[in-house]
Amino acid sequence: MTPVPHLHSIRARYTTIATALSLIVAVMIGLSLDLAVRYKVQDDSFFEAERAAGLWSAAVRNGALPNPIPTSTSADLVQLVDIHGRVVASSPQAANQPPVSTHRPPPGDRLNKLTECSRDRCLILMANRVTPAADSPVVYAGMAEPSILATHRLEYLIAAGALMIVILAAWTTWWAVGRTLLPVAAIRARIAEITVSDLSLRVPMPPGEDEIALLASTANRTLERLEEAVEQQRQFASTASHELRTPLTGLRAQLEEALLYPDSVDVRGSVHNALSACDRLEAIVNDLLLAARLRAADPEPHEPVELGALVRQEAAQVHAVPVDVRAPFHVWVHGSRIQLMRVIDNLLSNAQRHAESRVTVSVERADGQAVVAVVDDGAGIAPADRQRVFERFTRLEEGRRRDSGGSGLGLAISLDITRAHRGTLRIEDSPRGARFVLRLPLLNDDHVAGDAPAADIADGVPNATT
Structure with missing residues (x-):
């Protein structure tokens, strides 16, 4: 059996609304039609009665009224009644009957419409006073009320049609909405089959380019992005587990060795190595937490940030190799100061690990963007690896050799922060070493004119070597 549709169903709601509207329209049209038909039939009946009354009234005035009075129209009831209420002449249909009406039109209004009803029928009559004289006879002409007016057949017929x-309107709406929603049912059934363990399924695409087809297309694109995100999360979890397992395994081995061979193990060295492993674990965990917070769109407060000052501040913290800084004043961007400090720090730390003798940092304006370039004079990065270094836990052989304690998350986190600030972070060609270029949208000067420090008002371009 087909289940009874619940009113929460779109199909049932639309059908109910369409049925109610069609019922209202049908009732209004039916009432109007009933009134129009009744008025037309009644008006035609009075018109025929008026013609007959006028004809025989003129005949009475001319002294040429036949008896019986012949009739050839629907107004077949004709009587001539004198002042005393006696029927002087009549048509055959009204012969041997009492007067059809006792109403006498007044001299000033000689033609009156009448509806006389008895126990078994109603008559539509026109009363015509022959002359204005006090003793003038009256001609009555009319007919029995048509059945369409005397019964409710017209209302029954209109109600049946309505x-x-x-x-028909309800069935058409039910069928049309059901046919329209067939693709939606197929999409819903397919989505119900999709689970986190299997995101390869896609919803069926209906033909055409209507809203449902656009919905299916959007759902498929969303599923593709979801599948890609879940796969990235799986790879991330797998790689994170591997990266965490390596220092944990080393830490466990050192501790077990210290317990098994207490006399032959340098306890101080073992503790020092264990602390180094703990430091790496802490760095990895902190980077994982930051990456998770960025992925979860955990909002950081944004404010106007003077990028040149930020770069000079972070460059002053680097002491491994000299850092040449060329950063003009008054280069403002809008963002999280803490996150942008993390990006600059990551780029500088990466450059100083690979630099041979010097790191160069420049800040400039170009095409409505603030551009920060961090360049080292090391071996550089091969073009084939320039995208790969921004992936999580990616550490090139050169990076492992120079810093075995890194987490491999610094550049990936920097890229996520940059994208959250609607910017870009790329590796561009350089005559020597690696050139990391950060681009962020410039903040309109009108937004920061009141916030700029007095020292920044002059358009100077400081050069510093740290």
């Missing part, structure tokens, strides 16, 4: 229209 009911058929309402039923």
